[in-house]
Amino acid sequence: MKFIIRAMCLTALLSFPSWAQQASLDRVAVIVDQGVILESEIESLVAEVKRNAQNEEQKLPSDRVLRTQSIERLILKSLQMQMAERMGIQVSDPQLEQTIGNIAQSQGVSVAQLRSELSKENISYDDYREDVREELIVGEVRRGNVRRRIYITPQEVESLVKLMDEQGADQAEYQLGHILLGLPSEPSEEDIDKARERAEKVLELLNDGSDFSRIAITSSSGSEALEGGDMGWLNINAMPTLFAEAVQGKSKGELIGPIRSGAGFHILKIKDTRGIEKVTVEEVKSRHILIKPSIILSEDKAKEMLVKFRQQIIDEEADFAALAKEHSDDPGSALKGGELGWADPNMYVPAFKEALANLEPGEFSKPIRSTHGWHLIQLEDRRFDDATEKRKEDKAYQLIFNRKFQEETETWLREMRDAAYIEVL
Structure with missing residues (x-):
């Protein structure tokens, strides 16, 4: 569809010679199976590599070599994005915004400050968001396809x-x-x-x-x-x-x-x-309530449910375990009142792990979005252990x-x- 739209724009511009002379038209540079790579994508990646190299005071080869390497990387990304589409892998806007918030927090800045820094580098925030979305999707594709190739005795x-x-x-x-x-x-x-x-x-x-x-x-x-x-x-x-x-x-x-x-x-x-x-190994004891958005339950409604549950629990109007048993979409923990037991936080998906890292024992998270859905999390306790054979x-x-x-x-x-x-x- 992107290619068709580009072609229509090209036809329209050629109908008006004065516009065509002033406009710098994008074009298809590479065909990759069912997808294409545009010239603008190659130029953008080359510019990003140059910008990073300048910040690191790193020497670079010729533009021709940079272009060749950039095309190779974009080919691999295109193939993985096409596979993600076939696998039905998507990243919702709330999950994306939460990830960007976590990135900003890890750098010690707010999202507004991150946007300001991107603007100084002449990087569009919308382009940055889509880059992060694609990185998340590619990560899921790799994990899904490579994990099943691994066998450990x-x-x-x-x-x-x-x-x-x-x-x-x-x-x-x-x-x-x-x-x-x-x-x-x-x-x-x-x-x-x-x-x-x-x-x-x-x-x-x-x-x-x-x-x-x-x-x-x-x-x-x-x-x-x-x-x-x-x-x-x-x-x-x-x-x-x-x-x-x-x-x-x-x-x-x-x-x-x-x-x-x-x-x-x-x-x-x-x-x-x-x-x-x-290094001592950290373990956390936590519980959660998972609400999965669906055709009949929107992202906003799922989040609102957990906001309401959180306030009810804090006001002692409801019991966490009872709410988990009644509403949680995680069958493994729902019957246990949402209890996940003691675990290495690294076993959880990134959004869940990061939420736990920001909690003190007894605290409740705000609703957070992961690949599984919306979670309300309570960190019950934290301990450090480096002595067991396990x-x-x-x-x-x-x-x-x-x-x-x-x-x-x-x-x-x-x-x-x-x-x-x-x-x-």
Whole structure:
């Protein structure tokens, strides 16, 4: 529909030559399966990368290279957004506004101040909102498709728990730079030889003093290419197994590679290292009432119900447990009066977790929107625990999951890209 509207606008403008001379028309730049990428989208992403690079005082390659990398990122986003449409994944306006509110809060500003900062950067707030919405949708698509590709055996968890015990409290963390010279999903010997040669040339340039971030933006097929290949801080047990084995015993500033995997040839740079102090694990005891909007119950009405329940509970006119049993749409907790028991807050969806983080024991949240619906939450208690074997197993499982999720995401994206019809116009 977007393409049809653009075409109609073009026809109208061509009917009036003076307008056509003054207007800068948008155009379709890439066809991606059932969707398109517009020239304006490419220009916007290139401008964003340049703006971020300027803020970070980072050197950038030519505009042509930036355009190529931006097109690749937009192709992957388009494919994931098309999949989201087929899966029926949506993010409502209330959920979006709550997420933006949380982003502003994490930066220590109000939403109004965030809007003001965006305006100073010449970024439209409406465009920013849609970018956040798309990030949330893409996140749900990835989790839905990649999670089912991951299988973790009890033996893997047991082995990592043993390794963590041997390492003790001082587990190494690495800030890694990453360049991937990618391969197609079913590479020929010629594909492999060419990728290996390119990887060796890249490593030679880096050893001769070339800027890692600039080379990553220019050459990398990795998902973090436009960020200069920065993977951030990774626990040794959370990074891909190949990387973990390669970085052990290496020092800050060292280059590693090329390392061969199914995705291609990897080059790593250890930007920095640090130890991990012993961390206590927080657990929360909470309860909630969930109201799910539907065809007959609007978003506003669902929220209003919880506002009313909250006031009734505070005024001692109603009992939380009784309201949960009667009204909550969460069958698992409703029969228990909304009780969720003791749990690691990280197991909850982001909006729920953030609401708990802002509550003191005994306090009630205002109605908050998550992917499940509207919640009224009470934090009953909070405790810290780092001594149980169960906690060690949970931590080991999460580290393995994070590592495999990262590996499988790259594979899934590559397979989806290879299977798609793509035409750069």
